[in-house]
Amino acid sequence: MTRILKSILFATTVLAPAGFVATGASAQTATLTIESWRNDDLPIWQQKIIPAFEAKNPGIKVTFAPMAPTEYNSAVNAKLEAGTAGDLITCRPFDLSLAMFQKGQLASLNDLPGISNFSDVGKSAWSTDDGKTTFCVPMASVIHGFIYNKKAFTDVGVQIPKTEDEFFAVLEKFKKDGKYIPLAMGTKDQWESATMGYYNIGPNYWKGEDGRKALIAGKEKLTDAAWVEPYKTLAKWKPYLGDGFEAQTYPDSQNLFTLGRAAIYPAGSWEIAPFKAQADFEMGAFPPPVKKAGDTCYISDHNDIGIGLNAKGKNLEAAKKFLSWVASPEFADLYANAAPGFFSLNSTPVKMTDTLAQEFVSWRQNCKPTIRPSAAIVGRGQPNLDLEMWRVSANVINGTQTPEQAAAETQKGLDSWYKPAK
Amino acid sequence: MSDTEIADIETVPVKRPTRWHIAVFLAPAFLVYTAVMILPLIETLRLSFFNIVEGQLAFVGFSNFQTLFGDPRLSADFWNALRNNVIFFIIHMLVQNPVGIAIAAMLSLPGLRFAAFYRSAIFVPTLLSFVIVGFIWKLILSPIWGIAPSLMDLVGLKWAFAPWLGKAETALIAVSLISVWQYVGIPMMLIYAALLNIPDEVLEAAECDGITGWSQFWKIKLPLILPSIGIVSVLTFVGNFNAFDLIYTVQGALAGPNGSTDILGTLLYRTFFGFQNQMGDRSMGATIAAVMFLIILAGVALYLFVIQRRMRRYQF
Numbered sequence: 142m143t144r145i146l147k148s149i150l151f152a153t154t155v156l157a158p159a160g161f162v163a164t165g166a167s168a169q170t171a172t173l174t175i176e177s178w179r180n181d182d183l184p185i186w187q188q189k190i191i192p193a194f195e196a197k198n199p200g201i202k203v204t205f206a207p208m209a210p211t212e213y214n215s216a217v218n219a220k221l222e223a224g225t226a227g228d229l230i231t232c233r234p235f236d237l238s239l240a241m242f243q244k245g246q247l248a249s250l251n252d253l254p255g256i257s258n259f260s261d262v263g264k265s266a267w268s269t270d271d272g273k274t275t276f277c278v279p280m281a282s283v284i285h286g287f288i289y290n291k292k293a294f295t296d297v298g299v300q301i302p303k304t305e306d307e308f309f310a311v312l313e314k315f316k317k318d319g320k321y322i323p324l325a326m327g328t329k330d331q332w333e334s335a336t337m338g339y340y341n342i343g344p345n346y347w348k349g350e351d352g353r354k355a356l357i358a359g360k361e362k363l364t365d366a367a368w369v370e371p372y373k374t375l376a377k378w379k380p381y382l383g384d385g386f387e388a389q390t391y392p393d394s395q396n397l398f399t400l401g402r403a404a405i406y407p408a409g410s411w412e413i414a415p416f417k418a419q420a421d422f423e424m425g426a427f428p429p430p431v432k433k434a435g436d437t438c439y440i441s442d443h444n445d446i447g448i449g450l451n452a453k454g455k456n457l458e459a460a461k462k463f464l465s466w467v468a469s470p471e472f473a474d475l476y477a478n479a480a481p482g483f484f485s486l487n488s489t490p491v492k493m494t495d496t497l498a499q500e501f502v503s504w505r506q507n508c509k510p511t512i513r514p515s516a517a518i519v520g521r522g523q524p525n526l527d528l529e530m531w532r533v534s535a536n537v538i539n540g541t542q543t544p545e546q547a548a549a550e551t552q553k554g555l556d557s558w559y560k561p562a563k
Numbered sequence: 564m565s566d567t568e569i570a571d572i573e574t575v576p577v578k579r580p581t582r583w584h585i586a587v588f589l590a591p592a593f594l595v596y597t598a599v600m601i602l603p604l605i606e607t608l609r610l611s612f613f614n615i616v617e618g619q620l621a622f623v624g625f626s627n628f629q630t631l632f633g634d635p636r637l638s639a640d641f642w643n644a645l646r647n648n649v650i651f652f653i654i655h656m657l658v659q660n661p662v663g664i665a666i667a668a669m670l671s672l673p674g675l676r677f678a679a680f681y682r683s684a685i686f687v688p689t690l691l692s693f694v695i696v697g698f699i700w701k702l703i704l705s706p707i708w709g710i711a712p713s714l715m716d717l718v719g720l721k722w723a724f725a726p727w728l729g730k731a732e733t734a735l736i737a738v739s740l741i742s743v744w745q746y747v748g749i750p751m752m753l754i755y756a757a758l759l760n761i762p763d764e765v766l767e768a769a770e771c772d773g774i775t776g777w778s779q780f781w782k783i784k785l786p787l788i789l790p791s792i793g794i795v796s797v798l799t800f801v802g803n804f805n806a807f808d809l810i811y812t813v814q815g816a817l818a819g820p821n822g823s824t825d826i827l828g829t830l831l832y833r834t835f836f837g838f839q840n841q842m843g844d845r846s847m848g849a850t851i852a853a854v855m856f857l858i859i860l861a862g863v864a865l866y867l868f869v870i871q872r873r874m875r876r877y878q879f
Contacts (some may be wrong), residue, residue: 211815214840219843331817535820535821539730
């Protein structure tokens, strides 16, 4: 008995590392860890993207280590400061990653082979304000809009709404019919109200980039009509949300829609892949409705995700190899099709097979794209404008704050630290 | 022969060996406790006097505290969190402890059947992880999938159901009651033990004097368990002002809606570690932690020096 035990102990302690050394000797293995907030994408990375890279680079092993989106920034910051972060850091756009670069946590990628595959617009979210240094490889942008249940639309007999009046008429019809919850959204997690609500429909009011830049320049204020009106429209959503929407979380909303209990889902294009995997009905998408027929439409086409190099990582060479692969058209093609809804920023056009993703991307032809207003420059200070907008958007939908109060509160917060350059 | 022995005893002074074993046995606990509790506490208090000035950590005196209480936004957040925390504590004191005492009193009644079962069943939630408790209650109370709406419908109370966790007016009360549900076992156990400690002679003497039932509880048992109630109150106070976990699992770090369930623990978390696009601020976080420490210290000191000294103890 003891002999068996001894031999087992021997095998596990002595032979196992020996085996490890043997494989290590045949090819020097570097293990790269990717820090990410995309836990919904774990299967895509594990089954499609990482195998494709490892097949070409036999010496490098890649682990995808995602965590909860809301905790990502603080966790990855703590890890970077403690020196325990992975070699590759998924980059939030604009001010957050810029702060990491300024602290020396992210390395400059100006001389990375393949970084020239991206236009300045593509790189803008991960470059210094003067545009000279890029510190993350752009991976994808996301587009906001509404995903709808095609079956529900034929059941109730409504068409895709083009204008806001039509939009509310459709919602009203669903409400009267009673079979479907008109809009699948809750306010408990707060960010949905801003990201899928305010940032989604807002660009039509503040005229996309014009309004965003005017806000940064100090020519417009959040209390101007263009910025208050979207709150007013959001407040009108309230009767069309499901019962108890105040306690409805983000996963609740996703499930309500994919189970076919809701008709319209205010969405970001990142939902496409998980929705496709779960819903067994046909889905379509439409851009945020304009105020009057014939108005120019604006969409939120937000540079959302990039990937950067931990300046203090252990496997810099291997990590750079991975990054230049991420910058290649091959990755762009793979990622855009594996994770439909994350639209490539690579200059080489990517052919997408997913029809829903094609629908989203087709809006770029007619509508003017813009990014989320709180992301760049005005999102740098305390209180954080993005978080403020989450809170007030949820309040406006809950009816605990008027649109004017909400706007005044965000402007007050912004005024407390932001002095636009004159 | 015998002479020399006696002489030996007389000449050698009584020598007590140094009691090394005390230090040896204390050392592990002392070292571990110092490393994981005392040093971080001191370090946190120290950090609250430092801030980053021009990229360098520098001593700034009380300016962090000045910002915390002077900055309109931060101080509003702080007072809001403190107020919520006080409400959180009051609900525990008004619900958890009386209910715990009542259950303990019932359990200690002689002749109660299945007493052991009730005792364990009521204590089990206390042993559960707060994550499990948080998720279970979130699901029970969910207006979409929860069983609360349908159960209330069965008894015709559907109209009384509301998405409690999502409404600013009710969220804090709902979360407090979840916490009460989880921790009611602790006062129950402590009071139960105290009740069992009351000697039978005292109770029998009371019965001879004709004091039974309710009046026996009020006049005999309650005064005898007052010290335990005091301890339970202090534990509740410390636990509540340190609370964080349950709110975080049920309402998230933003402690919504609109900050209505934000208590000092969640405010500290968001300030220290940052949240979503808000960057963590170590110094301000340490400042809030220091204030929390002072609040708890003040509360415990108040109990020790004012209340406990006046408490009468009975010797049996």
